[in-house]
Amino acid sequence: MAHSKYILAALLSLGTAETPSLADTRTPPPDSAIAAGCSALTRSLPSQVFLPGSSVYDYEVGNLWSNTQIRRPACIVRPTSARNVSTAVRESRATGTRFAVRAGGHMAVPGANSIDDGILVVMSNLTRISIAPDRASVDVGPGLTWEDVYAYLIDFERTAVGGRIAPIGVAGLTLGGGIGFQGNARGWAADNVIEYEVVLASGKVVVANETSNADLFWALKGGGANFGIVTNFKLRTAPSTKVLAGIYTIDGSHMDALITAAADYASYNTDPLSHILPLVEIVNQTTTIGLVLFYDSATEANPACLDQFFAIPATNSTVAFKTLAEFVVERNSFSIPDINDVLFAGTVVGGNGGDVRAAIQLTHDVFYGKLPDLYAAVPPAALEYVSIGWQPVPGLWLEASRRANPGGNPLGLGLSSSSAVGGEEGKVYIAWVGIVMWKEARYDDAVGRWIRDVADAINGAARESGLYDPFVYMGDAAGFQDVFAGYGAKNRERLLRVSREYDPDRVFQTLMPGGFKIGL
Numbered sequence: 001m002a003h004s005k006y007i008l009a010a011l012l013s014l015g016t017a018e019t020p021s022l023a024d025t026r027t028p029p030p031d032s033a034i035a036a037g038c039s040a041l042t043r044s045l046p047s048q049v050f051l052p053g054s055s056v057y058d059y060e061v062g063n064l065w066s067n068t069q070i071r072r073p074a075c076i077v078r079p080t081s082a083r084n085v086s087t088a089v090r091e092s093r094a095t096g097t098r099f100a101v102r103a104g105g106h107m108a109v110p111g112a113n114s115i116d117d118g119i120l121v122v123m124s125n126l127t128r129i130s131i132a133p134d135r136a137s138v139d140v141g142p143g144l145t146w147e148d149v150y151a152y153l154i155d156f157e158r159t160a161v162g163g164r165i166a167p168i169g170v171a172g173l174t175l176g177g178g179i180g181f182q183g184n185a186r187g188w189a190a191d192n193v194i195e196y197e198v199v200l201a202s203g204k205v206v207v208a209n210e211t212s213n214a215d216l217f218w219a220l221k222g223g224g225a226n227f228g229i230v231t232n233f234k235l236r237t238a239p240s241t242k243v244l245a246g247i248y249t250i251d252g253s254h255m256d257a258l259i260t261a262a263a264d265y266a267s268y269n270t271d272p273l274s275h276i277l278p279l280v281e282i283v284n285q286t287t288t289i290g291l292v293l294f295y296d297s298a299t300e301a302n303p304a305c306l307d308q309f310f311a312i313p314a315t316n317s318t319v320a321f322k323t324l325a326e327f328v329v330e331r332n333s334f335s336i337p338d339i340n341d342v343l344f345a346g347t348v349v350g351g352n353g354g355d356v357r358a359a360i361q362l363t364h365d366v367f368y369g370k371l372p373d374l375y376a377a378v379p380p381a382a383l384e385y386v387s388i389g390w391q392p393v394p395g396l397w398l399e400a401s402r403r404a405n406p407g408g409n410p411l412g413l414g415l416s417s418s419s420a421v422g423g424e425e426g427k428v429y430i431a432w433v434g435i436v437m438w439k440e441a442r443y444d445d446a447v448g449r450w451i452r453d454v455a456d457a458i459n460g461a462a463r464e465s466g467l468y469d470p471f472v473y474m475g476d477a478a479g480f481q482d483v484f485a486g487y488g489a490k491n492r493e494r495l496l497r498v499s500r501e502y503d504p505d506r507v508f509q510t511l512m513p514g515g516f517k518i519g520l
């Protein structure tokens with residue numbers, strides 16, 4: 001999407017909000033090592049290595065959501081098999097050349113999915129997809145997007161739990177946990193992976209499932225890019241033809257009603273077929289609310305659980321029966337090409353309806369309170385889109401997660417205390433996400449400072465009110481955010497143990513510095 005900009009980015013040597021919690025991908029390794037790595041790969045995979053100046057290099061190097069992600073790798077390799085991925089890992093190790101891995105390219109953390117002066121391994125040709133004869137599962141290559149998966153499965157009247165917008169990669173989303181439309185019925189996307197094929201640091205290709213490499217199986221369900229390169233995801237499928245879904249557009253003047261409806265829904269909804277994503281969208285300093293509504297039924301046009309939203313007047317609504325593939329494409333219309341984007345995130349938590357409303361209101365108020373600072377630092381004309389959204393993760397979701405995946409995941413949002421069963425008694429988490437889209441690299445640092453300030457301010461206010469939770473959803477996190485601390489000490493230690501067991505030489509912590517890292 002951003003590919004025309006890479007030369008400019010390289011020339012300007014983009015300043016970005018890079019972070020202490022991610023390894024520094026900028027310190028250049030010796031040229032001889034880089035050259036050795038790329039030439040070794042060129043010898044082993046002669047038709048799959050692309051150097052600067054080639055059209056494939058130019059295409060792949062900028063095939064990222066945000067211009068801030070663009071780096072200048074020494075070469076790009078496109079494996080066509082797990083064995084080729086293994087070759088890339090072995091050659092990188094043998095020559096001491098650092099590498100990055102990119103699938104859908106939507107993690108907007110600079111350095112997470114590309115690298116200066118190293119090898120960029122892209123998943124573009126690992127796009128095999130194949131439904132099982134019983135249709136209960138599907139094998140999906142890491143180069144596919146969620147649109148690809150939904151479009152393939154609809155021919156079999158099936159679907160999978162995954163992304164809510166077309167171009168998001170299967171790999172990155174699933175490795176971070178994965179928030180999909182069917183969370184209330186089926187948990188996180190990662191809970192619905194029944195087997196992974198993984199290239200380990202040794203170059204060995206292994207299977208991780210409930211019975212083989214069970215600790216790796218657990219770790220991959222939210223542990224990100226710390227354990228190996230996944231070359232196949234076996235996803236559980238579910239029946240699907242059409243769903244009731246759309247964007248219900250509300251004027252910003254109805255914010256109170258929206259927040260009340262969202263809080264009531266998050267606290268009291270008992271219908272697992274429903275999902276909402278209220279996005280406050282500020283364009284040209286004017287607020288509209290883009291409320292994403294979803295109900296997993298091909299026949300129910302008026303689900304009672306969404307009544308409170310439909311009672312708010314809309315300026316437009318696209319809510320109608322459509323396939324999931326159609327809906328994620330429709331939602332992608334808000335993607336702006338060739339732009340700088342960043343996400344940042346956090347979690348507030350409430351124990352009953354009143355608390356949840358206060359928690360959402362607090363994030364809203366702090367966010368709006370900080371907008372003047374943003375406008376002072378970045379000319380409003382350079383800001384394309386500023387947003388905050390609220391993703392409810394109630395007890396219903398956590399119960400579904402446990403049903404789908406009894407072995408658990410590392411995310412740490414569990415039903416740890418036996419009384420937490422959702423509804424009025426249980427905890428309701430609101431994973432909030434902030435988005436800024438802007439033009440011109442010279443504002444990167446200013447935006448980086450602003451999002452850090454807003455996240456600190458929301459977390460501070462939430463702590464003071466007893467509404468704070470340390471969970472930060474990896475998919476929505478900015479580079480400075482400590483995702484693994486939010487999983488809780490026990491899960492973090494277990495992830496570290498698993499990573500040391502499968503990667504004793506710490507290849508995925510040092511040679512592959514990008515992404516959220518568990519540490520040495």
Ligand SMILES: Cc1cc2nc3c(=O)[nH]c(=O)nc-3n(C[C@H](O)[C@H](O)[C@H](O)COP(=O)(O)OP(=O)(O)OC[C@H]3O[C@@H](n4cnc5c(N)ncnc54)[C@H](O)[C@@H]3O)c2cc1C
Pocket residue numbers: 065100101102103104105106107108112113123142162163164165167168169170171172173174175176177178179180224225228229230231343474475476514515516
């Ligand atoms: C517009 C937008 C909408 C989004 N919507 C959703 C949503 O609905 N639900 C949700 O849960 N999240 C959502 N996200 C967050 C998204 O899940 C993350 O950004 C995710 O990391 C994207 O995955 P990717 O494959 O596209 O990214 P990439 O940037 O390619 O990969 C992300 C990380 O995973 C690593 N990685 C990639 N492939 C592999 C592999 N095969 N093996 C090991 N490591 C690998 C990369 O090195 C990188 O560190 C959204 C993000 C954006 C920008």
Ligand SMILES: *[C@@H]1O[C@H](CO)[C@@H](O)[C@H](O)[C@H]1NC(C)=O
Pocket residue numbers: 044045080081083084085087
């Ligand atoms: C690359 O993958 C192809 C396709 O599976 C295979 O034929 C070839 O042997 C692999 N080469 C290496 C060096 O991994």
Ligand SMILES: *[C@@H]1O[C@H](CO)[C@@H](O)[C@H](O)[C@H]1NC(C)=O
Pocket residue numbers: 078080124125
């Ligand atoms: C590899 O991926 C690129 C980019 O999507 C595509 O154009 C090309 O046809 C693919 N090649 C193979 C062998 O799949």
Ligand SMILES: *[C@@H]1O[C@H](CO)[C@@H](O)[C@H](O)[C@H]1NC(C)=O
Pocket residue numbers: 207208209210211212
């Ligand atoms: C896990 O993978 C192994 C090796 O492929 C296989 O023998 C076993 O049946 C799998 N277990 C499950 C529960 O699928």
Ligand SMILES: *[C@@H]1O[C@H](CO)[C@@H](O)[C@H](O)[C@H]1NC(C)=O
Pocket residue numbers: 283284
């Ligand atoms: C913002 O407002 C200006 C001036 O009214 C207009 O030209 C521009 O198209 C608007 N931008 C968007 C994204 O609506």
Ligand SMILES: *[C@@H]1O[C@H](CO)[C@@H](O)[C@H](O)[C@H]1NC(C)=O
Pocket residue numbers: 315316317318
């Ligand atoms: C409503 O949204 C649809 C889809 O984006 C668009 O085609 C239509 O013009 C919109 N209608 C109004 C009144 O804004």
